[in-house]
Amino acid sequence: MKQKAKNQRDEVLKELKKIPKTRLDEKFHQAHDSVFKKTDCLTCANCCKTTGPLFTSTDIQRLAKLFKMKNHDFTVTYLRQDEEGDYVLKSVPCQFLQTDNKCFIYEERPLACREYPHTNRKNMQQILGLTVINAEICPAVEQIVNQILLKNKQIDL
Ligand code: SF4
Ligand code: SF4
Numbered sequence: 001m002k003q004k005a006k007n008q009r010d011e012v013l014k015e016l017k018k019i020p021k022t023r024l025d026e027k028f029h030q031a032h033d034s035v036f037k038k039t040d041c042l043t044c045a046n047c048c049k050t051t052g053p054l055f056t057s058t059d060i061q062r063l064a065k066l067f068k069m070k071n072h073d074f075t076v077t078y079l080r081q082d083e084e085g086d087y088v089l090k091s092v093p094c095q096f097l098q099t100d101n102k103c104f105i106y107e108e109r110p111l112a113c114r115e116y117p118h119t120n121r122k123n124m125q126q127i128l129g130l131t132v133i134n135a136e137i138c139p140a141v142e143q144i145v146n147q148i149l150l151k152n153k154q155i156d157l
Contacts, residue, residue: 005136013132015149024124027151031144032119039140045101050137052089053112055079060087066108117141 019027055063064074078095079087089095096104103109117138118127135142 009132009136012135012145012149013128015152016128016132016145019148019152021125025122027148028119028124028144031147035140035143035147039143041140042101044139045097047116047138048097048101048103048113049093052092052094053110053116055087055110055112059110059112062108063105063110066105119144 016024053059060071060075060079064071067074069077075087078090080090082088094103096109098104103113115121117131117134117140119131119141121127124131131141131145135145
């Protein structure tokens, strides 16, 4: 089963890589806008439930201030360091996710949460591998990728 998922992921990545680099950002940004116009993240929150953001030192400072904690105390309470030494959530679902799928710290949430799922950023070519992985977490990314590949096939015909 895992091998099947990996093969599918590799196939999608191969197809995305066929798109000329000069057109890739435009295609992603158009599909991102069209999919997110119809997406209600509050009925999903799968990103907050199953993965977590990286916390930069600026994120930690801002959130420690919000909770009136010292940076160190905030870090010890909520975060751990991953294999690369980055600060990530101690556990998922995210402790700041509420039962109605709203984020308790929404206005001050980490930069990575603001930018997720990264499908409207520049140089999409640099994160195609990550995007294909995100398509398994985020239904919007799955739709974005499918939309791009479908349109690309139609142009090929
Ligand atoms: S997984 Fe995607 S669709 Fe779901 S809440 Fe996160 S960004 Fe929105
Ligand atoms: S901080 Fe908020 S937006 Fe980020 S993962 Fe947690 S609940 Fe989701």
